Amino acid sequence: MNVFHRSVSALAICAAMVLPQIAVAQDSDAQTRLGGLEEIVVTAQRVSQSAQKAPLPVDVVTSADLRQQIVTRAEDLSRTSPALATVGGAGGTTTFYLRGVGNNTVNAYSDPAIAFNYDGVYIGRPSSTSGMFYDLARVEVLKGPQGTLYGRNATGGAINVIPNRPRLDEFGVDATVGYGNYNWWTAQAALNVPAGDSVAMRLAGTLSRHDAFMSDGTGNQREYGARFQIYAEPAPQLDLRIAADYAHQGGASSSSYYFGSVDPTFGPSGFAGYEYKRSGFSSLQGLGDPASQDYLASRYITQVGRAGAASDGNPSNDNDYWGVTAELNYKTDIGTLTIQPAWREAHIDYRFANIFREAGSKEDDRQASIEARWAGQAGPQIDYLLGGMYFDEKIGATAYYNQWTLSPFQEFDTHTKSWAGFGKFTFRPIERLSLTAAGRYTSDRKSFDGVSNVYILFCGNPALRNSCPTLPFMPLATNGADVESFYGAAGIPVTSVPLFVLPDAFGGSQTAPFVLRSPIVINSSLKNNKFTYRLAAQYDFSPSNMVYASFETGYHAGGFSFARGLDSYQPETLDAYTLGSKNRFLGNRLQLNVEAFLWKYRNQQFSQFGYDLGDPPSTVLLTRNIGTSTIKGVDLDVEFQATPDTLLSGSIQYLDTKYDSFVYYAPNQGLPPKTACGYSPTTQTTPGGSVVNVFEIDCSGRQAFNAPKWSFTVNGEQTVPLGDLKLVLQAGTRYRSSTYFSADYLPFLKSKSNFVTTLSATLAQASDRWSITAYAFNVTDSRRLANAVINSANLYVADAEQPRTYGLRASFHY
Structure with a gap:
């Protein structure tokens, strides 16, 4: 029996033997109570209940936690939960990983593995999670498959962002304003206004703007948003809430920094390996910095036969998001009907650099959804919930990815329709035992219609390593016509067939430079149907102590990639086993929750930059089904x-x-792949019937990405009474052990273990009417490596986590 299974067995035995005795002792200790912990209500099972009563793994981030950790973007949530890792990307795109499960859904034709729900509405695009983190009641981080009750199916988990709602018979004002280094201004405000006995309105807004984190002027923020809600109880059994929100994202995404270079070395017998050299640059030295520009310009790029490349893109964001939703609850003697329709739009226009000279995307995203639920009881022993959901998303987009040797120009439309019916039944055969069965049938229909015109620049036959000292690099362009015009004026042919494979009579040449035009056309559809379910048991030793066990299945729909021969991928599935216990002791002053879990993935989806099966292949961002994995902890x-x-x-x-x-594949262009995994040469057949040489790369047995073996947080809060005032001192640190983030598994492409520490001191009125806080986040300026990708010049372009920030904020509550 391995260590994990011994741990699970020990947990069950200890819970069964010890908790009843502790629960009895707790009752006798109630007289010595010094004040208890706050009771947090969640809706993780689509009904309101105490987090301590919910038999599932969930981290609850309270509004106080969100303020303390200065959460203004989705990527900031990683500071609040050990299980969650978030990586911010271009155009507001955020990638979420829970316990090593996630995918880089940075384009508009793949779905995230972690579902993001805002105010009860599933958000289809990870670039549409901006401008939401203000005036919140809480954020719920659900760990494990969400295959029954929430939004669309997700294998890794869900993030539920829940705003404060209007309150009847209460006039209230909340306002916070802050200023910090990087000229960082933040402001949030909320106004709650009752209108009679049965109507209330709530208006909230946010502003966050700071100067650039990076030396080249990128990584600045210009964001604002507003939310309006109206709530009414026209009858004792009926309530209705209507909400509308808008957010704008400006500024510029970070341009990243040069982490180092990797070059082949040769000896008397030929290839001798790859040599990696660190750049020595600070993680705040952007790609447009003069020293970074010189570093890039010094690199000789074999494919174009010259050096002298320049990173002259102009990163920017000009993104708008808005949505409306309504929630109706009708209560009867036999149950409650809830109906929630929603409409959301995102109009996105952003540019970024990273491994590109400049890349950009324009998208119009529209999604409509409606969900209906009926929750009730069938006698004193049975609770039930029945529901259905319809989701319809349409995306129209253009995108370009200018590199120095390759530029794809994409235009596409995607359409997703998803229907689901779900239900949950809880049966209590005896007073303290609850048995739950939940199920969901999902039907997904997807279509993708698009074309990507890929232009690849060559200095003759790349196998001959020709020199082309005056050959122009790919121009900054947003469409293929501009590329063809640029090279046509320079007398360089643009052809659909490589010159070096043509006979001389047809213009063939082994040394003449040319541009290869390679279109990728995809017109495809997918149909996926799946039934997922959850079985759980819960036993309450006392009102404050319980154990639970569950088995549940998860499903994540398939999708598309702009890749010849790899244009679609299949759904992934998950089986998850959980055993846990939630407890309050010492008169409600000590909370102790423990959970053991085992996840088994099949057909797991993995997104990365790679090569398609074109002849020649093109570099694309694609998603593959990589096989199976096991996650336990x-x-x-x-x-x-x-x-x-x-x-x-x-x-x-x-x-x-x-x-x-x-297992995945990379083109065989003579030199071995840059990987620490095992590999072997083989062949694959392209859609056109050609046979291409590739390497089969086998990373089986490796650790999952973004999955540190150890993660922990430690926090302390001390309140010092000062008469009518109080001083609140807070300190917290988060530790994560080292982990890989790429499929290369090279030793230098690894996030090292680190601590990130936050300190704050708050002077406040005892009644919390006002407060002034001084804070410092990431006190030691420990910037963990978040990502690194290689570019055309064999330079690794990396992103690091946020630098040290500090400042003051003042809050007022009335």
């Missing part, structure tokens, strides 16, 4: 109200992850 969360003025908390996660089967 243990979570422990502790919260202790040591005294009425002292709150201590901590959480720890242990992860043991392995790709049981992980």
